[in-house]
Amino acid sequence: MKILFDQIKEYKTHLINEEKCRATIEKYVRDIEAFYEWLSGRELTKELALEYKAELVENYAPASVNSILASLNGFFAYNEWHEIKLKNLKIQRRIFCQKEKELTKAEYERLLKAAKDKKNERIYLVMQTICATGIRVSELSYITAEAVRCGQAQVKLKGKIRMIILNKDLCRVLKRYMQEQGITTGCVFVTRNGKPLDRHGIWKSMKDLCESAGVSREKVFPHNLRHLFAKTYYSLQKDIVRLADILGHSSINTTRLYTIEAV
Helix, strand or coil: CCCCHHHHHHHHHHHHHCCCCHHHHHHHHHHHHHHHHHHCCCCCCHHHHHHHHHHHHHHCCHHHHHHHHHHHHHHHHHCCCHHHCCCCCCCCCCCCECHHHCCCHHHHHHHHHHHHHCCCHHHHHHHHHHHHHCCCHHHHHHCEHHHHHHCEEEEEECCEEEEEECCHHHHHHHHHHHHHHCCCCCECCECCCCCECCHHHHHHHHHCCHHHHCCCHHHCCHHHHHHHHHHHHHHHHCCHHHHHHHHCCCCHHHHHHHHCCEC
């Protein structure tokens, strides 16, 4: 069988009718379209799906792989392609996190310097925005010109709404960037075609900084910036309940995983 682009559009309509939030729909569709492009017109088989999964494992953190697999499996189930369904990676929860996987503040600052040296202002500001707010990379589309002007972004995800505060320093640099790019409304971080910057584009831009920044590629994922925000916030405030609210976690136990010490 072949995946048809119309099937992706139909599935998107289904997600809208299911009242999934905008960010979730965009994320699911983005993941499915990436798989569709990877197939390049080939017949969809379990063997090819497993090959794609193996490539994901090579290039993404386990949690990100499982997130992408969830998008694909939902699409497969909707089309009743149950034989194509892919198993999630098993992730063992640790009391301590591994130093070789944890991004430090010093390494983050070296990544920023590398982005500045390469004159890649967009990824320079993307990293600062995630690290200053703790938002998920999938929520970056909520950082709009309107949000920057009022100093807060309203994030709608999984049926919940939360407010993200954008500090004055962040707003100042984003306003300057918006002025330079001629952005007056909508998403601040967009591609040349005006589409919101996606996870893969951010991931690739960050990886391109690793060598000049002297940071291991295994540490450089957008989600690690969210972890760094959480660890920094908790070290200063020691308020895990408030941190859970900021991160949009339903369970404090999830938030605890963001604050564990590296060994």
